[in-house]
Amino acid sequence: MMVVDNFYHLIRNDLYERQLISxxxxxxxxxxxxxxxxxxxxxxxxxxxxxxxxxxxxxCFIECLIRDKEATEEVSDKAIDLLIKxxxxxxxxxxxxxxxxxxxYDRVVELAEKHGFKTDKSNYKSFGRxx
Numbered sequence: 001m002m003v004v005d006n007f008y009h010l011i012r013n014d015l016y017e018r019q020l021i022s023x024x025x026x027x028x029x030x031x032x033x034x035x036x037x038x039x040x041x042x043x044x045x046x047x048x049x050x051x052x053x054x055x056x057x058x059x060c061f062i063e064c065l066i067r068d069k070e071a072t073e074e075v076s077d078k079a080i081d082l083l084i085k086x087x088x089x090x091x092x093x094x095x096x097x098x099x100x101x102x103x104x105y106d107r108v109v110e111l112a113e114k115h116g117f118k119t120d121k122s123n124y125k126s127f128g129r130x131x
Contacts, residue, residue, distance in 0.1 A: 016043055019068075023049075026069035032059050036065055042086050044079035047071050054085050062101035067106060077111060084115050 017034070024031045043049040048067035054060050065083070067076050091099050101117070103109060109119055 016049070019043070019064065020049060022035065023066045029066075029067070033064070040090070042083050042090075044082055047075060047079040048083060050080070050083040050087055052091065054094065054096075058095075058097040059098045060094070060099050062087055062099060065103070077107075077115055080108065080111050081114070084112060088115060094116075 021031050037051050041051040041062055051064045052060055053063055054062050
């Protein structure tokens with residue numbers, strides 16, 4: 001069983017870049033997404049990572065939750081729970097007042113709701129494009 005103790009504020013280095021690339025490949029996500037990732041990220045080494053997009057407003061955004069597809073649900077849930085907890089703590093320290101996110105995964109919503117996130121039950125759609 002993997003231990004969920006190795007939590008780090010993500011510093012983009014070769015080790016973490018290799019982990020991210022490996023996870024993107026597991027989920028059939030183009031590794032070019034790395035170009036869109038912010039500098040602020042958190043990782044549970046070997047299990048999962050989560051990124052925080054900071055703004056010049058009082059709102060920030062959680063995005064790009066990625067995990068090792070081979071990790072068990074129990075280990076992944078513990079890692080994601082820890083990541084959400086630390087992202088919330090960091091956002092508060094940075095004086096943000098609101099934090100938003102979106103996902104298509106019900107399990108991620110359930111984990112976020114444990115931390116006080118409210119979900120929009122509408123047919124909300126997100127969109128974006130490359131420039």
